[in-house]
Amino acid sequence: MSKARIEAFSDAVIAVAITLLALNLHVPDPAGSSSLARGLAEQWPNYAAFVVSFTTIGIIWINHHAMLRRIVSVDHTILLLNLLLLLTICVLPFTTALMADYLNANEGQKLAAAVYSASFLFMSLAFFAMQQHLLRAKAHLLHEYLTPEVRRRVLRRNAFGSLPYALATLAALVTPYLTLAICAGLAVFYALPGTTTDVQSA
Amino acid sequence: MSKARIEAFSDAVIAVAITLLALNLHVPDPAGSSSLARGLAEQWPNYAAFVVSFTTIGIIWINHHAMLRRIVSVDHTILLLNLLLLLTICVLPFTTALMADYLNANEGQKLAAAVYSASFLFMSLAFFAMQQHLLRAKAHLLHEYLTPEVRRRVLRRNAFGSLPYALATLAALVTPYLTLAICAGLAVFYALPGTTTDVQSA
Amino acid sequence: MSKARIEAFSDAVIAVAITLLALNLHVPDPAGSSSLARGLAEQWPNYAAFVVSFTTIGIIWINHHAMLRRIVSVDHTILLLNLLLLLTICVLPFTTALMADYLNANEGQKLAAAVYSASFLFMSLAFFAMQQHLLRAKAHLLHEYLTPEVRRRVLRRNAFGSLPYALATLAALVTPYLTLAICAGLAVFYALPGTTTDVQSA
Amino acid sequence: MSKARIEAFSDAVIAVAITLLALNLHVPDPAGSSSLARGLAEQWPNYAAFVVSFTTIGIIWINHHAMLRRIVSVDHTILLLNLLLLLTICVLPFTTALMADYLNANEGQKLAAAVYSASFLFMSLAFFAMQQHLLRAKAHLLHEYLTPEVRRRVLRRNAFGSLPYALATLAALVTPYLTLAICAGLAVFYALPGTTTDVQSA
Numbered sequence: 001m002s003k004a005r006i007e008a009f010s011d012a013v014i015a016v017a018i019t020l021l022a023l024n025l026h027v028p029d030p031a032g033s034s035s036l037a038r039g040l041a042e043q044w045p046n047y048a049a050f051v052v053s054f055t056t057i058g059i060i061w062i063n064h065h066a067m068l069r070r071i072v073s074v075d076h077t078i079l080l081l082n083l084l085l086l087l088t089i090c091v092l093p094f095t096t097a098l099m100a101d102y103l104n105a106n107e108g109q110k111l112a113a114a115v116y117s118a119s120f121l122f123m124s125l126a127f128f129a130m131q132q133h134l135l136r137a138k139a140h141l142l143h144e145y146l147t148p149e150v151r152r153r154v155l156r157r158n159a160f161g162s163l164p165y166a167l168a169t170l171a172a173l174v175t176p177y178l179t180l181a182i183c184a185g186l187a188v189f190y191a192l193p194g195t196t197t198d199v200q201s202a
Numbered sequence: 203m204s205k206a207r208i209e210a211f212s213d214a215v216i217a218v219a220i221t222l223l224a225l226n227l228h229v230p231d232p233a234g235s236s237s238l239a240r241g242l243a244e245q246w247p248n249y250a251a252f253v254v255s256f257t258t259i260g261i262i263w264i265n266h267h268a269m270l271r272r273i274v275s276v277d278h279t280i281l282l283l284n285l286l287l288l289l290t291i292c293v294l295p296f297t298t299a300l301m302a303d304y305l306n307a308n309e310g311q312k313l314a315a316a317v318y319s320a321s322f323l324f325m326s327l328a329f330f331a332m333q334q335h336l337l338r339a340k341a342h343l344l345h346e347y348l349t350p351e352v353r354r355r356v357l358r359r360n361a362f363g364s365l366p367y368a369l370a371t372l373a374a375l376v377t378p379y380l381t382l383a384i385c386a387g388l389a390v391f392y393a394l395p396g397t398t399t400d401v402q403s404a
Numbered sequence: 405m406s407k408a409r410i411e412a413f414s415d416a417v418i419a420v421a422i423t424l425l426a427l428n429l430h431v432p433d434p435a436g437s438s439s440l441a442r443g444l445a446e447q448w449p450n451y452a453a454f455v456v457s458f459t460t461i462g463i464i465w466i467n468h469h470a471m472l473r474r475i476v477s478v479d480h481t482i483l484l485l486n487l488l489l490l491l492t493i494c495v496l497p498f499t500t501a502l503m504a505d506y507l508n509a510n511e512g513q514k515l516a517a518a519v520y521s522a523s524f525l526f527m528s529l530a531f532f533a534m535q536q537h538l539l540r541a542k543a544h545l546l547h548e549y550l551t552p553e554v555r556r557r558v559l560r561r562n563a564f565g566s567l568p569y570a571l572a573t574l575a576a577l578v579t580p581y582l583t584l585a586i587c588a589g590l591a592v593f594y595a596l597p598g599t600t601t602d603v604q605s606a
Numbered sequence: 607m608s609k610a611r612i613e614a615f616s617d618a619v620i621a622v623a624i625t626l627l628a629l630n631l632h633v634p635d636p637a638g639s640s641s642l643a644r645g646l647a648e649q650w651p652n653y654a655a656f657v658v659s660f661t662t663i664g665i666i667w668i669n670h671h672a673m674l675r676r677i678v679s680v681d682h683t684i685l686l687l688n689l690l691l692l693l694t695i696c697v698l699p700f701t702t703a704l705m706a707d708y709l710n711a712n713e714g715q716k717l718a719a720a721v722y723s724a725s726f727l728f729m730s731l732a733f734f735a736m737q738q739h740l741l742r743a744k745a746h747l748l749h750e751y752l753t754p755e756v757r758r759r760v761l762r763r764n765a766f767g768s769l770p771y772a773l774a775t776l777a778a779l780v781t782p783y784l785t786l787a788i789c790a791g792l793a794v795f796y797a798l799p800g801t802t803t804d805v806q807s808a
Binding site: 204210211214215222282289293295296300303309310313314317 | 441
């Protein structure tokens with residue numbers, strides 16, 4: 001299969017998922033008892049989770065492109081690993097809504113936060129699995145020759161990229177706000193130039 | 203019409219349909235009486251149906267690409283058969299939600315399961331019809347020469363690909379869990395390398 | 405602006421709109437009083453309106469591509485007319501839901517049917533306006549030379565293509581079922597080879 | 607990263623956002639007490655906000671393409687600024703729904719209108735930031751040489767493009783209808799040929 005169509009399909013799935021995130025911004029009921037200002041203000045977890053998830057999906061899109069730029073063709077395993085990665089991305093609007101709706105709830109706060117960061121963890125693990133398959137197994141599919149040392153460096157960085165999400169998931173045992181803060185910090189960190197998991201210079 | 207635009211349109215429709223599947227993962231009501239853990243656990247049919255449908259649509263996308271790779275141009279009949287195939291794919295988020303919401307219901311379990319696997323059956327029949335038209339009727343549209351023996355093999359495999367979904371629909375008469383299990387097994391089976399209905403080596 | 409990006413954007417908008425049509429297929433409430441079989445059967449207007457609208461949008465997509473195939477570049481007016489056409493397409497999931505929900509209602513049947521076919525009428529008028537602009541005003545944008553006689557034939561066919569939807573809108577004064585039947589008949593008619601409003605041989 | 611994929615992804619996100627606008631057109635409840643005609647008529651703020659937002663997003667899409675046409679390649683900052691711009695576009699279906707649902711409400715009218723035009727303001731500021739980065743910082747990415755005078759003209763026009771949305775936001779202090787009217791006027795104005803913020807002749 002040509003690389004062009006896997007890119008087009010992935011772009012479309014990621015674009016729909018990132019746009020569906022906004023469906024979790026709710027218009028307060030005009031017939032409700034509290035004022036609109038209060039209704040909008042009480043939704044701050046929705047805004048925070050929206051921005052964090054949007055940025056994270058945006059960065060995974062950048063990294064996805066950088067990863068595919070390395071290869072010239074795709075095999076069946078890449079197609080399946082890419083579907084797995086897209087599945088984890090499609091789940092994010094759901095886990096983002098869960099995080100937002102339960103952050104200030106009386107019960108379920110910690111579980112919702114754990115599910116939220118775990119969904120990022122799964123996404124980064126799926127990304128890592130695809131990256132690993134690309135770099136290890138299939139030299140003839142690669143666009144350019146990578147020295148073993150460069151491969152190791154890229155894989156190591158990818159592996160470390162999953163670790164903070166595991167920590168954020170554990171942090172949910174303490175408080176969900178810490179989980180959200182870690183995820184937000186990671187989104188900012190990965191958005192900085194030179195810190196994406198698969199950059200040109202790698 | 204150029205092949206590029208039918209691919210682009212099909213990719214976009216399939217991408218939206220596969221992403222909309224996740225709209226059927228519901229955030230339990232924070233004001234509800236049961237705990238979040240229980241609320242999430244009780245949704246297991248939704249997760250199962252989501253993964254099965256996501257994988258099945260992902261595989262049909264791979265097969266769709268492989269099918270179109272064979273041709274150089276499209277005629278009016280291909281456009282219509284492709285629209286029919288896309289229609290059956292667009293219906294899947296609905297039948298998936300039906301399956302998930304009724305799997306543990308007191309009434310309608312078997313009907314919901316039958317509708318679910320029947321929607322896969324229709325999808326595979328639409329795929330078969332398009333494949334058949336491509337291989338039989340329009341030699342001048344084909345990218346490469348296929349021996350009659352290869353054509354027969356591809357068509358036979360496609361025809362057999364629909365049969366298990368007919369069985370899964372009948373299995374709903376026994377129990378909906380069997381239907382779901384068969385559909386899940388088929389998704390795993392078709393995801394294996396070399397078992398897609400229209401592979402390179404065909 | 406290059407033709408490629410107006411095609412890509414239009415394809416994406418039409419793909420999303422055609423897929424959103426399926427959101428109007430509702431899963432009957434498992435806790436409801438009537439059986440699932442009855443709940444699904446009572447939704448037949450939703451299935452009928454879904455299939456009619458899906459086919460109509462699919463045909464407009466085919467015609468849209470055929471229309472753009474004629475030109476080499478786009479000007480500002482084409483961009484605006486294309487946006488107008490896309491707006492009328494984006495409205496269709498709403499008018500389709502309106503038709504489906506009111507076909508068997510006690511009140512509003514005729515109005516809903518009139519709005520439904522009027523939305524098709526607007527779509528075909530927007531298509532006609534774009535076609536007319538392409539064929540009349542901008543000879544230097546055209547890919548191939550069209551004789552005045554061919555232009556007239558294409559435009560006449562497009563103009564007549566709008567007329568049946570005006571009739572279907574009027575038919576709503578009699579009964580909404582007639583409107584739906586006319587729209588269904590038109591979808592079948594336009595799907596026949598050689599009857600699309602802008603075919604290769606035109 | 608190639609320009610092609612940032613265009614494809616942006617097109618897809620904008621296409622989904624523009625189509626989701628129509629989800630805010632509601633089918634009146636058939637079991638409701640008022641007639642369908644009245645139910646549809648009372649939704650006029652939804653139609654008005656839909657058309658204004660649709661046109662505005664359509665114009666930003668045209669301008670986005672014109673902006674990217676200038677460059678040959680993208681750097682990390684462009685990717686991030688583009689994500690920021692897409693984020694502001696994804697929020698528009700929410701703020702459009704807010705405007706529509708509160709325009710005739712007893713409370714919150716002015717706040718909803720202010721949020722609505724503020725969301726356009728943010729979008730135009732994100733567009734301006736991206737334009738500025740493209741024109742100022744990265745001469746080696748540019749497709750064609752622009753004289754300093756042309757750059758200044760484009761930037762000045764972009765800066766002025768944000769101003770009316772700031773005014774529309776302030777106008778919400780007076781009445782939300784004025785805000786809606788200004789936003790509608792701007793959509794019409796920018797749709798006129800030669801008034802887009804980044805045209806070929808710039």
